[in-house]
Amino acid sequence: MAKWTYSDKVKDHFMNPRNILREDNEADFHGIGQTGNIKCGDEMIVYIKVDPDTLTITDCKWRTYGCASAIASTSILSEMVIGMTLDQAYAITAKDILKELDGLPDNKVHCSVLGDKALRAAIDDYYRKNGMEDRVRTKGAKVVCQCMQVTDEDIEHAVLDGARSFLELQEMTKIGTDCGECKEEAQNVMTGYIQKHFGL
Structure with missing residues (x-):
């Protein structure tokens, strides 16, 4: 019998997903x-x-077409954010989700970015619908990787955090980990930001 490579917490949230x-x-x-x-x-x-008075999330539901890791990640995320302010929820990263899940196999980490990116998109959608466009943070960002929804701003942040190669960029953002069609554009965007900020 094959060994289950996920933590007990991942298995629980996959088998018994919350807030679907x-x-x-x-x-x-x-x-x-x-x-x-x-x-x-x-x-x-x-x-x-x-x-609307406290800008606190009172409920979080989700749907996915994805693997066990994507299901477990978003299940636990949906529990984490209830009761948080929009600012607090927006700041959640894939690393926070992985920590809460007790980790994921390396080849499944990219699945954990789906939930937090969709959550940030939902928060931005709320701001747009309620006349708070000035609080929308993805405004003007260009999506470079359609599969993982990695923007040019995400690439810039990775460069500022030390990414200097495409492999390092992948490790930080999970860009190009599905179909890979974005690799050339991603490398060009990364090179542009390296030159802009570091003159290299």
């Missing part, structure tokens, strides 16, 4: 965010309800 949206009641939610690409096998949609 099971009914077609999208209109009940205040913000909806989508990321990933169905042709690459992973797509994530996150739905949030927000208390």
